[in-house]
Amino acid sequence: MTPQEVRQAVSDIIADIAVDDDVTSINDATPLRDQLDLDSMDFLDIVMELKKRHKVEVPQEDYGQLASMDSCVEYLTPKFQ
Amino acid sequence: MSQKYDTIVIGAGMSGLAAAIRLAMFGKKVCILEKHFLTGGLNSYYKRGKRKFDVGLHAMTNFVPRGTRGRPLTKLLKQLRIPWDALELSEQKSSLIQFPGQSLMFTNNFEVLREEVATKFPLQIDNFNRFVTYIEEYNEVALDNKTFMAKDVAKKFITDSQLLEMIFCPLLIYGSAWENDMDFSQFVIMFKSIYLEGFCRPSGGVRTILNLLLEKYEKVGGELRFKSEVTKIIHSNGKISGVELKDGTILECDKVISSMGNPETMAVTTGERPEPKVGPLSFCESIACLDKKPKDFGFDHTIVFYNEKDIYDYKKPNTLFDHSSAVACFPNNFQHDDGDTEGVARVTYMANYALWKELERKVYLENKNDLFEKSIETIKRIAPGFDANVLFKDVFTPTTIERYTGHFEGTVYGSTDKIRDGRTHIDGLYICGTDQGFLGIVGAMLSGISMANLHGLME
Numbered sequence: 001m002t003p004q005e006v007r008q009a010v011s012d013i014i015a016d017i018a019v020d021d022d023v024t025s026i027n028d029a030t031p032l033r034d035q036l037d038l039d040s041m042d043f044l045d046i047v048m049e050l051k052k053r054h055k056v057e058v059p060q061e062d063y064g065q066l067a068s069m070d071s072c073v074e075y076l077t078p079k080f081q
Numbered sequence: 082m083s084q085k086y087d088t089i090v091i092g093a094g095m096s097g098l099a100a101a102i103r104l105a106m107f108g109k110k111v112c113i114l115e116k117h118f119l120t121g122g123l124n125s126y127y128k129r130g131k132r133k134f135d136v137g138l139h140a141m142t143n144f145v146p147r148g149t150r151g152r153p154l155t156k157l158l159k160q161l162r163i164p165w166d167a168l169e170l171s172e173q174k175s176s177l178i179q180f181p182g183q184s185l186m187f188t189n190n191f192e193v194l195r196e197e198v199a200t201k202f203p204l205q206i207d208n209f210n211r212f213v214t215y216i217e218e219y220n221e222v223a224l225d226n227k228t229f230m231a232k233d234v235a236k237k238f239i240t241d242s243q244l245l246e247m248i249f250c251p252l253l254i255y256g257s258a259w260e261n262d263m264d265f266s267q268f269v270i271m272f273k274s275i276y277l278e279g280f281c282r283p284s285g286g287v288r289t290i291l292n293l294l295l296e297k298y299e300k301v302g303g304e305l306r307f308k309s310e311v312t313k314i315i316h317s318n319g320k321i322s323g324v325e326l327k328d329g330t331i332l333e334c335d336k337v338i339s340s341m342g343n344p345e346t347m348a349v350t351t352g353e354r355p356e357p358k359v360g361p362l363s364f365c366e367s368i369a370c371l372d373k374k375p376k377d378f379g380f381d382h383t384i385v386f387y388n389e390k391d392i393y394d395y396k397k398p399n400t401l402f403d404h405s406s407a408v409a410c411f412p413n414n415f416q417h418d419d420g421d422t423e424g425v426a427r428v429t430y431m432a433n434y435a436l437w438k439e440l441e442r443k444v445y446l447e448n449k450n451d452l453f454e455k456s457i458e459t460i461k462r463i464a465p466g467f468d469a470n471v472l473f474k475d476v477f478t479p480t481t482i483e484r485y486t487g488h489f490e491g492t493v494y495g496s497t498d499k500i501r502d503g504r505t506h507i508d509g510l511y512i513c514g515t516d517q518g519f520l521g522i523v524g525a526m527l528s529g530i531s532m533a534n535l536h537g538l539m540e
Contacts, residue, residue: 019164020148020155037150041534042159048107048538 001080013049028069085333092340094122096514098294099529104537105303116310120291135286139410142274143523144281160530169284171417173383189279212238221269224502231268246393251386253395256520258360258494260396282415314350321509340514343496357498361397363479363491365432367456371424371469375411379466383414402430404455428456434479434490449476503532511536
């Protein structure tokens with residue numbers, strides 16, 4: 001997957017989780033938590049969805065890598081190969 | 082072995098459905114076993130002729146506007162991936178706590194209550210404000226909170242006993258398994274959900290929520306069996322292996338999440354542990370369908386917490402029911418009235434299960450009639466302009482609750498033995514719902530979600 005496709009995969013997951021948020025205007029550089037109504041339970045959902053949909057595992061010590069869209073793409077792209 | 086489930090959820094009420102949705106959403110093989118032929122448990126519904134009734138639900142608590150961050154209602158909707166708009170929530174107009182010679186009005190805007198306290202109890206307003214700040218900062222949902230009583234805490238702030246009783250009244254009757262007091266964490270849950278957030282009603286009542294949950298559960302591929310009463314939870318060496326149904330069917334599983342209640346679950350689990358206590362409190366309710374809407378006899382409040390004594394005696398009465406206090410709900414008085422032409426009034430009293438239980442059929446029916454007559458008198462005291470005719474009436478008692486929900490002695494708020502982390506002495510058996518300790522419809526769903534996350538998804 002290209003970084004753009006990985007971004008789309010993450011964006012699709014967030015759109016399904018944050019049903020009442022607008023995910024089309026996410027600023028990739030700033031933390032997701034500051035823009036969307038996401039708490040730690042929701043980040044766990046993102047991790048579980050990555051595993052379910054893409055067989056991508058994110059160990060607990062790496063959860064911090066999912067803070068912003070940019071860091072998600074950077075961290076996840078090698079894992080999607 | 083094809084029958085083996087990852088998790089069996091007992092009960093298709095709010096908590097069981099929410100738990101099962103979360104598990105099925107992440108690919109777990111889940112089955113809900115429901116004894117009744119309907120969903121809902123303590124918050125169910127029924128139909129008599131063309132009239133539809135809700136059981137349990139007067140109002141949904143925890144109202145916050147769409148997009149409010151980090152509150153129970155928005156959290157649970159996000160966890161279940163149900164959009165806020167799907168509930169079609171309608172807010173209360175106003176509610177009233179009515180004591181002898183004194184009343185306090187509250188709405189979904191907390192400043193209304195603050196103003197009422199300032200006007201009617203001017204010497205207490207600073208104390209009240211300090212107490213509210215303390216409550217706002219308390220983490221009531223921490224799973225390791227100890228149990229201690231709320232009145233001991235409240236008395237350190239509020240020094241006027243009438244104000245104290247008035248503040249406690251709605252919170253006790255809408256959720257306490259204890260007599261005349263409640264666990265402080267539960268008090269904070271209730272205070273936030275009723276006073277700081279507020280009352281609302283989904284369009285169409287409790288059905289709307291249950292249908293949304295069922296739809297979601299179907300979509301994520303969960304299985305649900307009605308008329309499937311669990312008579313035995315099977316375990317060996319302290320570990321769960323399955324359940325047995327009334328018809329003898331045995332279903333294997335790794336985990337059981339039970340919403341039956343703590344004592345009810347333990348009764349079907351052969352164990353050496355002492356039985357958890359059955360809560361002392363039960364209720365009866367009269368529903369009156371009227372030829373006028375409340376606004377047509379000059380009444381605009383949504384819910385009234387009515388009490389004829391100086392103290393609020395929240396305890397099991399020594400008579401069939403205690404009509405010296407009541408909660409009266411007028412569902413037409415939410416912002417959007419989705420009732421047709423009829424008005425509805427519901428009156429709830431505290432009741433004594435054992436006394437109702439021992440009545441013979443004929444005497445039982447006579448007492449139900451008497452209960453209804455008393456309820457109309459209560460409505461007249463609450464709404465002095467009441468001049469409507471009753472078109473239809475229905476009454477339920479503690480034995481009705483026991484029959485339909487399976488909760489021992491018709492308890493609604495469960496046992497006084499709450500298990501906040503859901504764990505039991507059996508490995509793989511967990512409790513969700515009212516005996517896990519979150520309250521109300523929103524609390525029930527959050528309870529199911531938390532227990533599914535903690536014990537089913539985060540291993």
